[in-house]
Amino acid sequence: MDFAYDAHTEELRARLLAFMDEYVYPAEQVAHEQRARLASPWDTPQVVEDLKAEARRQGLWNLFLPDAEHGAGLTNLQYAPLAEITGRSPQLAPTATNCAAPDTGNMEVLAQFADEAQRKQWLEPLLAGEIRSAFAMTEPEVASSDATNITTHIERDGDEYVVTGRKWYISGAMNPDCKIFIVMGKTDPDGEDIRRQQSMVLVRRDTPGVTVDRAMQVFGYEDHYHGGHAEVTFDHARVPVSNLIGEEGGGFAIAQARLGPGRIHHCMRLIGMAERAIELMCRRAVSREAFGKALAQQGVVHNWIADARVTVEQLRLLVLKTAWLMDTVGNRGAHTEIQAIKIATPRAVVGIIDRAIQLHGAGGVSQDFPLAELYAGARTLMIADGPDEVHQRSLARRELKKYR
Structure with missing residues (x-):
């Protein structure tokens, strides 16, 4: 078994380590100081935007996505040591390189399952780091460790879906740049196959009926750099049927x-x-x-x-x-x-x-x-x-x- 990283991985590791030393670690204290002066704690400090621009200039961008058309085209084995390096500064480095959750998972979903129009509207700006996103699955009223428990309803009404439910710990939702939710709910709550009851739809954050109620804390931290973890209410929020990701029952x-x-x-x-x-x-x-x-x-x-x-x-x-x-x-x-x-x-x-x-x-x-x-x-x-x-x-x- 060969334990060595390949030449391309070693080259990216060297560049990323240098980026961390020269830009990321010095920015940690600066980011805290800048955040204290922001009008809203959820706004992004300028130093984070500067880091993103520098990472993109250096080609240290979208490293997580194996799809060469949209990402860096790295395998999981090539990406692993790079993700380890960004983990040394988890508040800044993943965001700086556009490799931060939940956007990474959402981009993977859009790249694999979305149609061309959905990818054009949402995947492209996410890949460019122009917007942020959130994944709405966990709910406060059920044991969400069993995803078949979720109670949010996604009901078909003509050419629209009506989304009703309450989610919490929705990472990224407090960030003002968060423009889109991927929401998991039940389109067929009485279906025989409990793993075919759920679907996923795209819901814009500014959709009438969508309310970001509050920021949830984690051990007292609000996790500003990740855009917080919000409780979100969907009160008969209507979206076009074209916002369905994949097929009904595929959630x-x-x-x-x-x-x-x-x-x-x-x-x-x-x-x-x-x-x-x-x-x-x-x-x-x-x-x-x-x-x-x-x-x-x-x-x-x-x-x-x-x-x-x-x-x-x-x-x-x-x-x-x-x-x-x-x-x-x-x-x-x-x-x-x-x-x-x-x-x-x-x-x-x-x-x-x-x-x-x-x-x-x-x-x-x-x-x-x-x-x-x-x-x-x-x-x-x-x-x-x-x-x-x-x-x-x-x-x-x-x-x-x-x-x-």
Whole structure:
């Protein structure tokens, strides 16, 4: 087995690492300072727009999309180490390179399932970074970990669909540049096949009947850089029938196609978050003393750092194997590995960040270091895109099936 990155990946890694050092890391503090002076906390700081322009100028743009016509044409295996690098600054780097969720998943849906008119109207401006989008699936009144539970109705009325329901934790919806929602609801709530009851429609944010009610917090953070996580009401919002994505009853299958790449993208970035935490842990350890010697000389700190390094190396190999399988046998063939990384990566990275916070003392939970925000993001991914327990249930059933 060849563990080396190919020449094209190495060249992109070098350029992206240089971009991070020269532009992204210095912009982190600037972005916080600029945001404090904005009229609305949901507006985009100018430094973020500057980063986007520079990334596009350097060709570090739409790296996530394997479709060469619209994206960089990279395989999952080629994109994996690049996503890891952007994960080191998750608030800025993914947005700067137009590789931020939920836009990435929405662009993949539009590229794969939308018709030509839908791609022209929505995919093209998303690819250009001119607008943002949101994916409306999760609901507050049901256990959305089982997508067949969703209660939002999408009813046909002549040449229109009428959308009625309530969604929450709709990432990106607070951003004023968010212009379009991909909404999942039931077009056939009484259908015999529970996985054919759902459909997806495009709903403009300014559609009458659509109300962005409030921003939901994540561990007290509003996640401004990602456009927040909103609660949204659809009160008999009407859209043309032409806004249907794919076919009626195809929503569940589209969601699964969307979430597969999304899960591995999150895990790639999580490894970058862990690497950032290890770096901060090491810098802190060699710069601080306690009880007469440097923290770097304390045995417990040695254990934390060594365990973190071993864990990251293990996770990276599993993620790269999963990316390779997705490229060679498809998402279905890599189903077990996708679930394995979704279970293993967030919980392990949470542990690494937690140790880094501990080593920083009070500073670790403060705004002076990125660790608290990294922790919140990593911990959330034990729930987002399917909670750990759902993936464990499915993976265990697949293993047991071999013995029945």
